[in-house]
Amino acid sequence: MINSIEKLKEILVCGGTGCQASESNRVFEVLKEEVKAENLDKQVKVIMTGCFGFCEKGPIVKVMPDNVFYVEVDEASARKIVKEHVLKGRIVEEKIYKDPKTLEKIPEQSSIPFYKKQIRIALRNCGKIDPENINEYIASDGYMALAKVLKEMAPEEVIDIVKRSGLRGRGGGGFPTGLKWEATRKSKGDVKYVICNADEGDPGAFMDRSILEGDPHSVLEGMAIAGYAIGAKQGYIYVRAEYPLAIHRLKIAISQARQRGFLGENILGTSFSFDVDLKIGAGAFICGEETALINSIEGGRGEPTVKPPYPAQVGLWKKPTNINNVETFANIPPIILNGADWFSSIGTEKSKGTKVFALAGKVNNVGLVEVPMGITLREIIYDLGGGIKGGKKFKAVQTGGPSGGCIPYEYLDTPIDYESLNELGSMMGSGGMIVMDEDDCMVNIAKFYLEFSCDESCGRCTACRIGNKRMLEILNKITEGKAEMEDLETLKELAETIKDSSLCGLGQTSPNPVLSTMKFFYDEYVAHVKDKTCPAGVCTALLKYYIIPEKCVGCTACAKVCPVNVIHGEPRKVHVIDRVGCIKCGECFRTCRFGAITRK
Amino acid sequence: MPKYEVDEAKLRQLEEYIDSLSNKEGALIPVLYKAQEIFGYLPKDVQLFIARKLGIFAAKVYGVTTFYSYFTMQPRGKHVINICMGTACFVKGADKILEEIKKELDIKEGNMSKDGMFSVDTLRCVGACGLAPVVMVDGKVYGRVKVEDVKGILDEYRKREG
Numbered sequence: 001m002i003n004s005i006e007k008l009k010e011i012l013v014c015g016g017t018g019c020q021a022s023e024s025n026r027v028f029e030v031l032k033e034e035v036k037a038e039n040l041d042k043q044v045k046v047i048m049t050g051c052f053g054f055c056e057k058g059p060i061v062k063v064m065p066d067n068v069f070y071v072e073v074d075e076a077s078a079r080k081i082v083k084e085h086v087l088k089g090r091i092v093e094e095k096i097y098k099d100p101k102t103l104e105k106i107p108e109q110s111s112i113p114f115y116k117k118q119i120r121i122a123l124r125n126c127g128k129i130d131p132e133n134i135n136e137y138i139a140s141d142g143y144m145a146l147a148k149v150l151k152e153m154a155p156e157e158v159i160d161i162v163k164r165s166g167l168r169g170r171g172g173g174g175f176p177t178g179l180k181w182e183a184t185r186k187s188k189g190d191v192k193y194v195i196c197n198a199d200e201g202d203p204g205a206f207m208d209r210s211i212l213e214g215d216p217h218s219v220l221e222g223m224a225i226a227g228y229a230i231g232a233k234q235g236y237i238y239v240r241a242e243y244p245l246a247i248h249r250l251k252i253a254i255s256q257a258r259q260r261g262f263l264g265e266n267i268l269g270t271s272f273s274f275d276v277d278l279k280i281g282a283g284a285f286i287c288g289e290e291t292a293l294i295n296s297i298e299g300g301r302g303e304p305t306v307k308p309p310y311p312a313q314v315g316l317w318k319k320p321t322n323i324n325n326v327e328t329f330a331n332i333p334p335i336i337l338n339g340a341d342w343f344s345s346i347g348t349e350k351s352k353g354t355k356v357f358a359l360a361g362k363v364n365n366v367g368l369v370e371v372p373m374g375i376t377l378r379e380i381i382y383d384l385g386g387g388i389k390g391g392k393k394f395k396a397v398q399t400g401g402p403s404g405g406c407i408p409y410e411y412l413d414t415p416i417d418y419e420s421l422n423e424l425g426s427m428m429g430s431g432g433m434i435v436m437d438e439d440d441c442m443v444n445i446a447k448f449y450l451e452f453s454c455d456e457s458c459g460r461c462t463a464c465r466i467g468n469k470r471m472l473e474i475l476n477k478i479t480e481g482k483a484e485m486e487d488l489e490t491l492k493e494l495a496e497t498i499k500d501s502s503l504c505g506l507g508q509t510s511p512n513p514v515l516s517t518m519k520f521f522y523d524e525y526v527a528h529v530k531d532k533t534c535p536a537g538v539c540t541a542l543l544k545y546y547i548i549p550e551k552c553v554g555c556t557a558c559a560k561v562c563p564v565n566v567i568h569g570e571p572r573k574v575h576v577i578d579r580v581g582c583i584k585c586g587e588c589f590r591t592c593r594f595g596a597i598t599r600k
Numbered sequence: 601m602p603k604y605e606v607d608e609a610k611l612r613q614l615e616e617y618i619d620s621l622s623n624k625e626g627a628l629i630p631v632l633y634k635a636q637e638i639f640g641y642l643p644k645d646v647q648l649f650i651a652r653k654l655g656i657f658a659a660k661v662y663g664v665t666t667f668y669s670y671f672t673m674q675p676r677g678k679h680v681i682n683i684c685m686g687t688a689c690f691v692k693g694a695d696k697i698l699e700e701i702k703k704e705l706d707i708k709e710g711n712m713s714k715d716g717m718f719s720v721d722t723l724r725c726v727g728a729c730g731l732a733p734v735v736m737v738d739g740k741v742y743g744r745v746k747v748e749d750v751k752g753i754l755d756e757y758r759k760r761e762g
């Protein structure tokens with residue numbers, strides 16, 4: 001029995017994009033209405049927080065201090081939570097997470113398998129505080145690190161802690177953050193800039209968005225500390241236009257931080273001044289590349305430029321500029337407060353701390369996880385992710401987005417760090433992790449990523465602009481069953497050439513999805529080319545439709561929907577498909593209620 | 601003053617915005633944002649106007665407009681449908697949803713339907729991967745969309761217009 005109204009209660013409602021799309025705003029309103037109707041305004045606070053991470057089971061509602069975690073809350077159950085749980089101290093059983101394996105009901109967040117192995121540093125406040133209220137951030141040790149740095153530490157000491165912590169860039173490159181700061185500090189010039197790269201462009205990745213939505217002040221604090229360390233007075237956050245909620249909350253956070261004197265002139269009464277402005281992107285993946293991003297902030301086309309000189313020497317408006325990713329900045333305040341040794345005690349030899357991953361695709365628990373470096377892919381997919389949806393067979397996991405690769409079953413026990421993923425022909429990337437099952441065709445997946453890279457290539461380097469197009473044409477030929485074995489050779493050669501002769505990260509890595517699928521799933525390529533079949537049954541041009549005579553009841557439904565009238569048979573008798581005229585539209589397959597139509 | 605074949609009042613509104621900027625350096629992208637907000641798209645004359653107003657080459661304005669996928673030179677429908685083509689949505693069949701919408705409206709990607717009611721575009725990951733596949737209409741997110749749901753979603757907007 002829970003002690004109901006004796007203590008002040010907080011009802012936390014997830015306000016992340018995922019939960020909002022499943023009407024968590026409505027749940028939030030209903031909870032407030034109910035609390036008011038029961039005259040509990042004084043004892044119960046309803047708070048909209050950032051992302052809890054467990055998007056699969058959204059909308060999430062958590063009641064504190066009772067520590068009860070509710071999933072898939074709708075209007076009716078929201079009312080029940082107030083009437084039963086808050087008022088009478090009775091847990092609303094049907095909305096408690098139920099472990100699908102043990103069928104055990106688990107009310108406590110930290111005991112749910114999805115959360116068990118997580119260590120939350122960058123996400124420490126997401127799902128705990130109201131991101132639109134600076135007081136809640138301050139109450140969770142917010143801006144303490146900035147105060148410590150300004151009052152007790154020299155800029156060099158700050159850089160030293162960050163260096164010793166072993167923190168590396170979380171945007172994908174993995175460059176040591178402390179070294180970057182040091183290089184910018186050492187560059188000559190009295191005007192310097194700090195830029196936060198929030199142009200999270202990898203499809204299937206939403207780590208940075210969740211941090212910006214759930215804990216925007218942690219990013220501002222990290223930026224201010226960086227500003228102090230390198231000697232900058234101005235910072236910019238370059239954020240995607242596709243993230244309206246993140247932009248909204250950042251605007252609120254910046255204005256609150258200015259009001260409270262954490263941004264602006266003479267911060268906390270010291271001689272240090274620092275301010276942050278937002279720059280909204282306009283939809284170009286390439287702008288995640290730092291030199292392209294700088295060109296975009298300057299108002300031009302987001303095309304990359306040759307490095308060196310690095311932004312640390314010649315950056316925004318030709319001034320020394322330090323660019324870090326959202327998650328990197330969010331890690332800074334805890335490192336300052338808890339020390340370099342604490343941070344470097346987590347993780348592997350070369351990759352310290354934690355990494356946030358956006359787990360998506362064919363996995364049971366889609367969501368956001370923050371795990372220590374060195375955890376295996378298997379642990380993430382099976383322990384946290386709860387395995388593959390619908391009991392299907394795992395085929396591959398894709399990391400690193402369009403720059404990364406697909407990792408097959410044999411390597412699931414690889415401990416994750418920057419180096420191990422590179423060795424597998426993939427990369428850490430910004431943290432997208434897409435799980436694929438037996439129904440996914442790896443050639444088609446490679447084609448998907450290549451289409452993305454073709455679309456997003458800025459066109460500056462010939463190899464990337466034209467080479468990727470030629471690769472895509474070959475992949476199209478393969479999926480249409482028109483390719484020869486020698487095309488596979490050409491594909492590989494093109495891929496190597498593009499990697500070697502492109503200026504920026506986009507071109508240098510765009511062939512990775514093709515190369516890694518060719519390496520691990522070569523037999524699928526061969527099946528498409530030699531046998532003209534798609535083993536996963538995805539590439540429509542290669543599919544052949546059959547009627548299974550034992551299952552066909554002769555209902556004539558398939559014959560009626562066939563747009564080219566190639567299905568023949570009398571009512572209540574087995575039908576047949578005349579494959580000569582079949583256009584492989586799949587209408588019959590979708591229409592049959594008896595599972596009598598199969599495709600191979 | 602050169603003549604522009606666009607709505608005068610809207611042009612004035614844009615002019616006021618540009619005049620209000622304290623720093624015109626690096627302002628091109630925010631100005632294009634504003635212009636698209638006012639006009640709905642960026643026709644040639646609006647780009648020319650911006651170039652003259654900011655004192656930069658029209659080629660630069662055109663270059664930036666065509667570089668970023670957010671900016672469009674095509675007029676948009678009353679309701680903008682965006683189909684998420686992020687990986688998570690893709691592996692859950694977003695391409696089939698797109699096909700169905702195109703079929704239902706009889707238009708190509710990036711175009712406006714004949715009645716001016718809808719335009720269709722794809723975008724890269726709205727980050728609601730837990731709800732894949734995702735369709736956005738005017739910023740409202742529809743999650744776990746099935747091919748059968750498409751008509752219902754479109755009808756919702758058609759009804760609203762009567």
